[in-house]
Amino acid sequence: MRLIIVKNYQELSLLGAERIAERITGSSRKKPFVLGLPTGSTPLGIYRELIRLHREGKLSFKAVITFNMDEYLGLSAGHPQSYHTFMEENFFRHVDIDRANIHILDGETGDPEGECAAYEEAIRAAGGIDLFLGGMGEDGHIAFNEPFSSLSSRTRVKTLTEDTRAVNARFFGGDMNQVPRAALTVGVGTVMDAGELLIAASGRNKARALRDAVEGAVSHRCPLSCIQNHPKATVICDEAAAAELDAGTAAYFKTLERDALERAALLRPAVPEQTGQVPGA
Ligand code: GLP
Helix, strand or coil, X not given: CEEEEECCHHHHHHHHHHHHHHHHHHCCXXXXXXXXXXXXXXXHHHHXXXXXXXXXXXXXXXXXXXXXXXXXXXXXXCCCCCHHHHHHHHCHHHCCXXXXXXXXCCXXXXXXXXXXXXXXXXXXXXXXXXXXXXCCCCCCCECCECCCCCCCCCCEEEECCHHHHHHHHHHHCCCHHHCCCEEEECCHHHHHCCCEEEEEECCHHHHHHXXXXXXXXXXXXXXXXXXXXXXXXXXXXXXXXXXXXXXXXXXXXXXXXXXXXXXXXXXXXXXXXXXXCCCCC
């Protein structure tokens, strides 16, 4: 596992987008690149940077197939808080992706089990996910795999914890009762099958879960700890999210990644400092 600790959210966003762009542009022209995508506040900056690269003519999504991680059960695609709407507004409508290549679980399905099985099948048919970008919950969840999810789980319906619904209430006018009680989500096993994992973590509120995922035992108590068993997982986090790591752990990874970070900075065109707040952080 690689752990890249960067100064702040802006750095995290730049670096995350650069890694994704590098993989897409470097991929073989024979097969579309298959990208797994999350929602949440954390990936917003990465989406913003990917959109910038696209506008600058440096990145095309024409040969990219996407699979989103999850969707609330019971929300229509057009609901303002659905993950369909989130993805459309924050990413898809700004890039040149072919609509037929976008996959998001249908929260309004009358057959959740069939929908989940078909999703797994669609991922297989696309040749598997090449890179899965993910965020993390404050309790260490990945996608909507709450604590004590099986580490070999596949796409299925998951009941959301009170904690997750409380955290996500900010998107529903602060009213936890408006947050759906369940979601359709890829499983931990589905995420683990991806060729590469890129996990982004920002802010002090993620520090405990990040520590558990990176330094704790691999356990269903912290589903994100599964990354320890992935052959190609990278976590990019800012200083705030790294705050609870042992000093020795942080120092080790900082030394290890120093050269890579310096190289990335040298390659980057000068961009004006962005001062955007992470929404809801
Ligand atoms: C939701 C999503 C997760 C995401 C998490 C954290 O629970 N299902 O995929 O990682 O939110 O979101 P944020 O980045 O807003 O903290």
